[in-house]
Amino acid sequence: MLGAGPVGENVADRAVRGGLTVVLVEKELVGGECTYWACMPSKALLRPAQAVRAARQVAGAAQAVTGGLDVQAVLDRRDSFTSNWKDDGQVAWVEGAGISLIRGQGRLTGVREVTVTAADGTTTVLTARHAVAVATGSDALVPDIEGLRDADPWTSREATSAKEVPASLAIIGGGVVATEMATAYLSLGSTVTLISRSGLLAGMEPFAGEAVAEALRKQGATVLLDTETTRVTRTGEEVAIETSGGTTVTAAEVLVATGRTPRTRDIGLDVVGLKPGDWISTDDTMRVEGFDWLYAAGDVTHRALLTHQGKYQARAAGDVIAARAQGTPVSDAPWGKHVATADHSAVPQVTFTDPEVASVGLTAAAAQKAGIRVRVVDYEIGQVAGASVHADGYQGKARMVVDEDRQVVAGVTFVGPDVSELLQAATIAVAGEVPIARLWHAVPAYPTISEIWLRLLETYGR
Ligand SMILES: Cc1cc2nc3c(=O)[nH]c(=O)nc-3n(C[C@H](O)[C@H](O)[C@H](O)COP(=O)(O)OP(=O)(O)OC[C@H]3O[C@@H](n4cnc5c(N)ncnc54)[C@H](O)[C@@H]3O)c2cc1C
Numbered sequence: 167m168l169g170a171g172p173v174g175e176n177v178a179d180r181a182v183r184g185g186l187t188v189v190l191v192e193k194e195l196v197g198g199e200c201t202y203w204a205c206m207p208s209k210a211l212l213r214p215a216q217a218v219r220a221a222r223q224v225a226g227a228a229q230a231v232t233g234g235l236d237v238q239a240v241l242d243r244r245d246s247f248t249s250n251w252k253d254d255g256q257v258a259w260v261e262g263a264g265i266s267l268i269r270g271q272g273r274l275t276g277v278r279e280v281t282v283t284a285a286d287g288t289t290t291v292l293t294a295r296h297a298v299a300v301a302t303g304s305d306a307l308v309p310d311i312e313g314l315r316d317a318d319p320w321t322s323r324e325a326t327s328a329k330e331v332p333a334s335l336a337i338i339g340g341g342v343v344a345t346e347m348a349t350a351y352l353s354l355g356s357t358v359t360l361i362s363r364s365g366l367l368a369g370m371e372p373f374a375g376e377a378v379a380e381a382l383r384k385q386g387a388t389v390l391l392d393t394e395t396t397r398v399t400r401t402g403e404e405v406a407i408e409t410s411g412g413t414t415v416t417a418a419e420v421l422v423a424t425g426r427t428p429r430t431r432d433i434g435l436d437v438v439g440l441k442p443g444d445w446i447s448t449d450d451t452m453r454v455e456g457f458d459w460l461y462a463a464g465d466v467t468h469r470a471l472l473t474h475q476g477k478y479q480a481r482a483a484g485d486v487i488a489a490r491a492q493g494t495p496v497s498d499a500p501w502g503k504h505v506a507t508a509d510h511s512a513v514p515q516v517t518f519t520d521p522e523v524a525s526v527g528l529t530a531a532a533a534q535k536a537g538i539r540v541r542v543v544d545y546e547i548g549q550v551a552g553a554s555v556h557a558d559g560y561q562g563k564a565r566m567v568v569d570e571d572r573q574v575v576a577g578v579t580f581v582g583p584d585v586s587e588l589l590q591a592a593t594i595a596v597a598g599e600v601p602i603a604r605l606w607h608a609v610p611a612y613p614t615i616s617e618i619w620l621r622l623l624e625t626y627g628r
Pocket residue numbers: 168169170171172173174191192193194195196197198199200201203204205206208209270271272273301302303304322326343429432433463464465466470471472473474475476
């Protein structure tokens with residue numbers, strides 16, 4: 167098993183539970199990007215401001231919040247979530263799960279063969295009886311913008327692990343990392359400028375990015391949309407970012423948040439006939455096409471660059487590797503035990519901005535593009551009784567995209583404060599293909615924000 171991020175750990179765990187022996191190879195920290203430089207530290211940076219905002223939106227509680235964030239306490243709490251970038255806890259879990267761990271850079275060196283080069287240069291050759299799985303994840307992509315690499319830019323790693331808050335931060339990109347880090351650093355006191363070559367959160371329902379852009383501006387950020395970055399220059403303590411609009415943005419640091427690139431350049435893909443530097447594509451059992459022994463899961467497959475979805479793929483992969491090894495039945499029809507079917511139509515994602523964006527399944531545009539006859543149902547979440555009790559002047563919007571021919575929900579998007587916990591109900595509706603007629607019988611409790619479901623159904627009609 168190459169890579170001990172959340173995905174590698176789960177493939178290994180499932181294969182061990184299935185009766186196999188597993189060696190996990192890790193070159194940095196057991197727990198991967200998610201634990202140390204992505205999901206956990208970013209959410210730890212965001213949560214304190216969200217808690218303060220929640221209190222400030224409720225008269226009575228608002229009066230109790232008299233100060234600003236304690237920045238050092240926020241950073242200290244973030245450090246506790248990353249265990250100060252030490253992986254002892256995760257190593258203990260690996261050992262407890264009966265998985266062997268070898269530290270070093272792993273490379274494919276033959277059929278079912280991996281060679282691990284340790285930090286001191288010693289090598290260990292491992293030959294698998296059944297399978298090799300690759301879950302080496304992804305790195306931040308730094309695009310070819312003139313001067314950018316020489317300007318010593320931050321990537322998501324520096325943004326999530328910074329020990330000090332820069333006075334000003336320019337962010338190139340308009341996706342999830344850019345918007346979340348803009349939200350976090352604004353709350354920590356930086357002057358933030360976000361430079362996006364498109365609108366924000368492209369690929370989601372348009373009203374999501376529009377709401378986030380408006381909110382970032384209200385919170386004090388400068389948001390430049392449809393703006394290309396043309397040149398970046400660092401002079402001493404300052405970075406100058408020239409843009410297509412003619413504006414030059416200056417900041418103490420520049421964060422590049424322009425997507426990911428697969429960690430496959432140096433893992434021996436050429437030895438097995440694949441191209442180094444490419445994403446690794448698989449079938450729905452996570453087996454690499456053309457191989458009976460090579461599997462991949464998680465970010466490296468480019469199916470859905472999310473921890474929960476990678477771990478879902480990992481459960482399928484670990485279980486199917488064990489089943490194929492033991493000769494037990496394989497359940498690889500859509501929605502079977504050994505396939506990651508949901509990757510195609512039911513991927514949930516929360517963007518932890520303020521307001522939050524929670525979505526699953528297809529947007530209206532994506533559904534139409536897929537040839538589905540859709541009806542779009544929109545509703546203002548603030549009109550739901552539970553939302554008005556939750557926060558004074560609650561503002562948010564929900565969209566349900568209905569597949570008219572199949573009478574099921576193809577996608578749902580919620581934008582608003584604290585909508586993240588609404589998402590699992592939507593995921594169940596989409597993945598479960600629950601008929602609209604039956605959803606009427608899933609009665610949301612009064613007065614909760616979940617009553618948005620009732621309002622969406624009433625707007626749809628029956
Ligand atoms: C800033 C940020 C915030 C994010 N927030 C969220 C979030 O809130 N929710 C969410 O679901 N997703 C989030 N993501 C995405 C999430 O981090 C990834 O989807 C997830 O980490 C993928 O897991 P993985 O195991 O595939 O890869 P990784 O976590 O990257 O782990 C891969 C592991 O493989 C190791 N490795 C690589 N090459 C080798 C080799 N040759 N030999 C040995 N070991 C090797 C690496 O050192 C690493 O430990 C975020 C991403 C970023 C950048």
